[in-house]
Amino acid sequence: MATLYNTTGIVLSRRDRGEADRWYSVLTREHGKIELLARGGHKMLAKLTPHLEMPAVIDFHVVNGRQFNTVAGTDRRVAYPGLYGDVSRLLLVRNALYLVDIATRQEEADPTLYAIVLAWLAAVDAAPSVSSDRAGFLLAGFALKLLAAIGYRPEVFCCLDCKMTVVAGQYRWHALKGGVVCTPCVTRDNRQWFAARVIADDTLKLLRFGLSEPFESHLRPLLPVVALDEFHEAVEGLMISHFPVIPANSLRAACSL
Ligand SMILES: [Zn+2]
CATH class of the missing domain: 2.40.50.140 (Nucleic acid-binding proteins)
Incomplete structure (x- = not known):
């Protein structure tokens, strides 16, 4: 019945x-x-x-x-009336909701993720209109928090292998294993870490920023230009490695009107 x-x-x-x-x-x-x-x-x-x-x-x-x-x-x-008349922010929010859809499995309650989505909707609703570049950056920041919520928070401070804090310029990035590995560990165990790639310190800073700062901070007037391409590649690498379904578009392509 x-x-x-x-x-x-x-x-x-x-x-x-x-x-x-x-x-x-x-x-x-x-x-x-x-x-x-x-x-x-x-x-x-x-x-x-x-x-x-x-x-x-x-x-x-x-x-x-x-x-x-x-x-x-x-x-x-x-x-969220701020979104309804603004095509750029509406597209941005729809892209984020699409990522939540493909990143989650059915009927697994996750109050943390729900709170993140609510915070995101409120932040974008209150934001001014966004450029495509800004939208791509915001979506990447959202994707990082989403990854963290579903259990794939990337390690951006300590080496995945020896657990020591990484030093500027002395580490690599491994998307599948989910974070940074120090150069001495890469040298010591090259068979395990051969796929780790060099990323710029500025890229790592953006990854740390995206994970730790609230969405409102992602809207700060200055859009970073240094390392932005590499930042997007790193976030997309994480999504491809850990989402059950791979996104149809790159983060920035999804946000271009
Ligand atoms: Zn190490």
Whole structure:
């Protein structure tokens, strides 16, 4: 027998199911990521979709059926009006929600991740309009916090091998193993660390900054130019190594209008 329940969440992505129905992937605090079906033909969808198509925190009334969880009604709990009329920030937020969707598995509750997504929505909503370059940088910072939340926080201070604090210019970067390794360890055990590559100290600084600073700090007026390419490569290397699904686009390509 079908039961009714209420839950609150953020729509991460949607996809059509046949002619009339639509699946929504929703991040909730209590249940993690869940799939909800909006069905009942166009009239029903037309009633639901204004709430579901824009980034928002939504109360869902759900019918828990034998096969599917179906949306019976929605109320918007938190809106982000700053985003709705600004295509650059809207795209940025959608890109971030897409990354959450591909980085997470279903029904694994993660209140920390949920809090990060809420902080992100509030920060971008309050931000001024962003350039494509700035958007790419913000998305990379979001991806770093997302990696940390799902258990792949990169090591950016101590050597992965000997655990000693790394010294400027005396380390390499290994995306798959997830962080820095000191040059003496690379030399000592080259078979294990041959794939580690040189990165600039400025790149490591950006990685540390992205992990430790709140989103508001990522919006500081000065956009770093030094090491920005390498920073993006490092973050994308981590995503490719650790996300269950590889993103369709590079961070910066995803943000270019
Ligand atoms: Zn070492």
